[in-house]
Amino acid sequence: xxxxxxxxxxxxxxxxxxxxxxxxxxxxxxxxxxxxxxxxxxxxxxxxxxxxxxxxxxxxxxxxxxxxxxxxxxxxxxxxxxxxxxxxxxxxxxxxxxxxxxxxxxxxxxxxxxxxxxxxxxxxxxxxxxxxxxxxxxxx
Amino acid sequence: xxxxxxxxxxxxxxxxxxxxxxxxxxxxxxxxxxxxxxxxxxxxxxxxxxxxxxxxxxxxxxxxxxxxxxxxxxxxxxxxxxxxxxxxxxxxxxxxxxxxxxxxxxxxxxxxxxxxxxxxxxxxxxxxxxxxxxxxxxxx
DNA sequence: ATAATAAATGAGAATAATTCTCAACTAGGG
DNA sequence: CCCTAGTTGAGAATTATTCTCATTTATTAT
Ligand SMILES: [Mn+2]
Ligand SMILES: [Mn+2]
Ligand SMILES: [Zn+2]
Ligand SMILES: [Zn+2]
Numbered sequence: 501x502x503x504x505x506x507x508x509x510x511x512x513x514x515x516x517x518x519x520x521x522x523x524x525x526x527x528x529x530x531x532x533x534x535x536x537x538x539x540x541x542x543x544x545x546x547x548x549x550x551x552x553x554x555x556x557x558x559x560x561x562x563x564x565x566x567x568x569x570x571x572x573x574x575x576x577x578x579x580x581x582x583x584x585x586x587x588x589x590x591x592x593x594x595x596x597x598x599x600x601x602x603x604x605x606x607x608x609x610x611x612x613x614x615x616x617x618x619x620x621x622x623x624x625x626x627x628x629x630x631x632x633x634x635x636x637x638x639x640x
Numbered sequence: 641x642x643x644x645x646x647x648x649x650x651x652x653x654x655x656x657x658x659x660x661x662x663x664x665x666x667x668x669x670x671x672x673x674x675x676x677x678x679x680x681x682x683x684x685x686x687x688x689x690x691x692x693x694x695x696x697x698x699x700x701x702x703x704x705x706x707x708x709x710x711x712x713x714x715x716x717x718x719x720x721x722x723x724x725x726x727x728x729x730x731x732x733x734x735x736x737x738x739x740x741x742x743x744x745x746x747x748x749x750x751x752x753x754x755x756x757x758x759x760x761x762x763x764x765x766x767x768x769x770x771x772x773x774x775x776x777x778x779x780x
Numbered sequence: 781a782t783a784a785t786a787a788a789t790g791a792g793a794a795t796a797a798t799t800c801t802c803a804a805c806t807a808g809g810g
Numbered sequence: 811c812c813c814t815a816g817t818t819g820a821g822a823a824t825t826a827t828t829c830t831c832a833t834t835t836a837t838t839a840t
Contacts, residue, residue, distance in 0.1 A: 514787060514836050535826085550790040555827065571711050571764065575798085576826060589758045600756060604748040609767070611742045617772035618729045618738070624711065624766045627749070632757035654807050654816060675797085690819040695798065715827085716797060 503527075507564050521545040522557045523566075532570055532578040532597060568622060572597060587625035593634035600627070643667075647704050661685040662697045663706075672710055672718040672737060708762060712737060727765035733774035740767070 504523045505515055513519070521542045526533065529541075539554045558579055561567040569577045572590055587605060589598040612618050629635075644663045645655055653659070661682045666673065669681075679694045698719055701707040709717045712730055727745060729738040752758050 512787095516788065516836070518789075548790075550792095552791085552828075553789060556788085589752060589756060591758075592761070598756065598758070600752060602748055602751045602755075604744045604751055608742055608744040608748060611744055612729065612740060612767055615742075616729060616738065616740065617775070618731075618767070618769055619775050620729075620767045620769040621732070622768040624764065624768065626764045627752055627758070627760045627762075628764065629759045629761040635757070635759050652816095656807070656817065658818075688819075690821095692799080692820085693818060696817085 504561075504566055507566060508560075511564060513560065517546055518542065518549050518553050519557050519560075521549070522554060523561070526561075526567060526579060526581045530581070532572065532580045534574075534576050534578050536576070538579065565622075568624075571624065571626065573626075573628065585623060587623070587627065589631070590626050590628045591631040591634055592628055593630055596631055598631070644701075644706055647706060648700075651704060653700065657686055658682065658689050658693050659697050659700075661689070662694060663701070666701075666707060666719060666721045670721070672712065672720045674714075674716050674718050676716070678719065705762075708764075710764065711766065713766075713768065725763060727763070727767065729771070730766050730768045731771040731774055732768055733770055736771055738771070 501509065504527060505520065508515060508519060508523075522538060524545075525538055525541045533541075535551070535554055535558065538558070539549070539551050542549050542554060558567065558569075562569065566582055567579050568582055569579050570588060572578055572588075572595075573592075584601070586599045586601045589600050591597075609620055612620060641649065644667060645660065648655060648659060648663075662678060664685075665678055665681045673681075675691070675694055675698065678698070679689070679691050682689050682694060698707065698709075702709065706722055707719050708722055709719050710728060712718055712728075712735075713732075724741070726739045726741045729740050731737075749760055752760055
């Protein structure tokens with residue numbers, strides 16, 4: 501059974517078409533999607549799907565640690581399917597979001613555990629600024 | 641002239657009592673405050689202060705890079721006066737927020753600049769999980 | 781397959797944070 | 811002191827998200 505469905509079932513939740521659709525949408529897109537975007541996509545599979553169900557399901561998937569929400573500085577949240585963990589670079593000019601990974605990230609987190617005895621279970625890391633394309637036109 | 645007021649003035653904004661109060665509130669508290677909390681405090685100085693002004697002023701101070709907003713997973717934002725930059729550890733159990741600083745943080749940011757040619761101007765870094773006190777009672 | 785049942789859903793109302801509107805007010809320059 | 815552009819307060823408006831509840835459905839047991 502596919503990842504995602506497995507965890508839902510294991511935790512005793514029903515595998516409804518809506519849940520399958522939301523799950524599949526997020527997993528296959530591989531991008532950061534707003535609730536509206538997800539819902540629009542889901543409606544192509546389940547035309548009667550209600551928006552509330554999308555909200556409920558995303559909450560559920562977050563509980564189960566299958567998705568994370570990210571704050572891109574917009575008024576609404578975005579969600580993404582949890583894969584290898586990474587941080588985000590958000591360009592304030594063009595809005596582009598780049599995923600970022602570094603060995604220092606791992607060191608930082610070990611640091612947190614050792615020095616603060618703090619056990620990290622989720623990360624919300626966004627570095628905001630200007631991407632290479634946009635930085636030039638600003639002042640340099 | 642005090643920090644904050646200086647930047648406001650330099651940018652051509654008027655130094656109203658409301659702006660002074662909001663500024664002073666955030667600076668002196670040194671903590672993360674919600675808009676409501678700030679507004680309550682401000683009203684002890686300016687009883688007629690309107691909530692909209694608090695929102696407007698916080699936006700303004702953010703523009704001027706004097707405050708940052710942080711997302712503590714609650715439904716509303718929190719603000720803090722910008723000092724030496726740091727990251728946050730947020731305990732999902734007791735809600736405690738600890739500030740965190742590390743040499744790796746500096747390295748990671750240099751990393752971002754070199755490898756991605758990305759110029760960081762603001763950070764939103766929250767590591768969520770369990771603090772030492774709360775981690776014990778969970779499973780260990 | 782059928783029935784029983786708890787869980788899940790959809791529609792729309794309700795809530796809560798934030799933004800907007802606009803007439804009245806005021807800081808600050810001259 | 812006067813002028814004026816900038817600022818404010820009150821409340822309406824907007825927007826994202828949550829809630830309510832009657833109806834439907836996935837799952838398990840018969
Ligand atoms: Mn991502
Ligand atoms: Mn802080
Ligand atoms: Zn850019
Ligand atoms: Zn704790």
